[in-house]
Amino acid sequence: MSAPRDLDGLLTTFLKEGPLELPDPSYDQVRDRMDHTRQRTFIGPWRTSDMNRYLKLGLAAAAVVVVAVIGYNLLPGSAGPGPGAGPTATPGPSVASPPPLTQTFTSTVHGISVSYPAGWIARAATEPWGPEGPNFSDPFVDVLYDPVLEGNLHLRIASQPIGESTPDEWVAEQLAGDGCSTTEPITIDGATGLIGANDCNTVAVATAGRGYWILLHTSPDDPSAVAPYDRAWFEEVLATVQLHPEDAVDSGASPSP
Amino acid sequence: MHTDLVGQAQRGDREAFDELARMAGDRCMAIAFRILRDFDLADDAVQAALLTAWIEIRALRNPERFEPWLHRILTNACYAEARHRTRWTAGIRLLSVEPVREPDPYLAVDDRDQLERAFRRLTVEQRAVLVFHHYLGLPVSEVADRIGIPVGTVKSRMYHAKRALQASLAADARASSSQERMA
Numbered sequence: 127m128s129a130p131r132d133l134d135g136l137l138t139t140f141l142k143e144g145p146l147e148l149p150d151p152s153y154d155q156v157r158d159r160m161d162h163t164r165q166r167t168f169i170g171p172w173r174t175s176d177m178n179r180y181l182k183l184g185l186a187a188a189a190v191v192v193v194a195v196i197g198y199n200l201l202p203g204s205a206g207p208g209p210g211a212g213p214t215a216t217p218g219p220s221v222a223s224p225p226p227l228t229q230t231f232t233s234t235v236h237g238i239s240v241s242y243p244a245g246w247i248a249r250a251a252t253e254p255w256g257p258e259g260p261n262f263s264d265p266f267v268d269v270l271y272d273p274v275l276e277g278n279l280h281l282r283i284a285s286q287p288i289g290e291s292t293p294d295e296w297v298a299e300q301l302a303g304d305g306c307s308t309t310e311p312i313t314i315d316g317a318t319g320l321i322g323a324n325d326c327n328t329v330a331v332a333t334a335g336r337g338y339w340i341l342l343h344t345s346p347d348d349p350s351a352v353a354p355y356d357r358a359w360f361e362e363v364l365a366t367v368q369l370h371p372e373d374a375v376d377s378g379a380s381p382s383p
Numbered sequence: 384m385h386t387d388l389v390g391q392a393q394r395g396d397r398e399a400f401d402e403l404a405r406m407a408g409d410r411c412m413a414i415a416f417r418i419l420r421d422f423d424l425a426d427d428a429v430q431a432a433l434l435t436a437w438i439e440i441r442a443l444r445n446p447e448r449f450e451p452w453l454h455r456i457l458t459n460a461c462y463a464e465a466r467h468r469t470r471w472t473a474g475i476r477l478l479s480v481e482p483v484r485e486p487d488p489y490l491a492v493d494d495r496d497q498l499e500r501a502f503r504r505l506t507v508e509q510r511a512v513l514v515f516h517h518y519l520g521l522p523v524s525e526v527a528d529r530i531g532i533p534v535g536t537v538k539s540r541m542y543h544a545k546r547a548l549q550a551s552l553a554a555d556a557r558a559s560s561s562q563e564r565m566a
Contacts, residue, residue, distance in 0.1 A: 133548060133549060134517065137498075137517045137548075138517045138518075140494075141514060141518040142518070144416050145422060146413050147409045148409055148411065148426070148429055152412075152426050152430055153405060153408060156430050156434055157401055159434050160397055160400070160434065160437050161397070163437065163438060165395060165437065165439075166438050166439055166441065166442070261459075261530075262533065262536075263528075263532060276536055277533050278539075304459075304463065325466065326466070345506070345508055
């Protein structure tokens with residue numbers, strides 16, 4: 127290959143090659159595991175009659191939060207980390223050290239508040255958590271993200287009633303679902319749970335019949351930009367978390383004022 | 384149609400889910416292999432994704448979206464496999480005779496090897512974006528939906544992935560030509 131020619135064409139041709147079928151024994155193994163695995167029970171808003179009312183309230187709450195955050199960031203001097211700190215007019219990832227945790231986000235859906243870095247943007251959840259993720263773009267996840275790196279550097283937060291699961295079961299399911307093969311115990315605002323070991327930055331805790339899931343996503347696409355956002359930093363964020371399960375909104379309920 | 388099967392699976396019907404899995408499994412395997420470049424890891428990722436789908440299927444809101452929903456779960460499973468190399472099964476694997484798409488005669492062996500090396504150097508997130516776009520032929524907006532990331536992030540990953548590929552291929556080409564000169 128003397129030089130990259132039509133890279134798109136080469137890629138398309140290259141990706142056509144490879145296996146096209148899952149072997150039969152693999153289906154059998156899935157089936158075996160299904161026989162020993164309980165389906166999760168969900169009480170989602172999509173099964174209720176007042177979904178529209180809830181959505182309106184949730185969207186209104188989200189709009190208020192977004193406007194407040196944007197307004198805060200547009201105020202002269204507000205982009206900086208707070209009193210006593212130097213001006214930092216341009217929000218963005220810091221290679222040297224992350225911005226201080228001067229902003230506080232309170233979730234109207236998930237019943238949780240947490241501090242997050244100056245300059246980051248908060249996108250509030252507009253509906254209770256279903257199981258389709260929670261990924262960055264899902265409406266049922268609170269996302270706190272770096273305005274430059276967006277999907278490559280962010281915190282995701284969600285919570286839901288643990289239903290028929292025990293707290294330990296619910297917590298373990300979350301960690302397993304994120305591929306955290308090894309875990310360590312953790313306590314967040316008095317609630318016990320697990321955090322992934324090594325580079326698996328997922329936390330799940332449960333309290334008062336409610337499970338909380340928090341994830342720090344640092345994509346390896348830009349290692350130098352996300353390097354400062356390590357486990358120590360994640361734990362610093364987690365230390366600011368306050369859980370308010372009584373304020374969380376689930377199916378059929380209205381967001382707290 | 385498969386929406387009926389989704390409904391039955393949501394009510395706990397294992398046979399219905401098994402049928403769904405067999406309808407979607409081959410395509411999942413094709414995607415997972417192309418992202419992970421390893422048959423066993425891809426097999427594990429697909430199994431993990433199908434099991435997760437079984438556990439979570441009751442909350443799938445729109446049965447019509449079963450496949451995109453499954454692909455999102457699969458993508459996360461691929462990320463997990465790539466990062467943690469966890470195995471859902473231990474012990475001896477059965478040797479399987481999996482159908483393989485024949486090598487394209489228009490792609491020279493050298494090209495294929497160089498592309499393989501360059502592709503493996505990409506991050507798993509970059510590979511996923513390229514596979515959904517170039518293998519499945521999905522537009523950027525649909526890739527974003529399947530993977531669960533913003534459109535801008537898809538574009539950014541694609542841009543960086545292609546730059547990295549071009550750099551790798553160019554480096555390989557330089558190395559080859561200098562070896563030829565020395566021979």
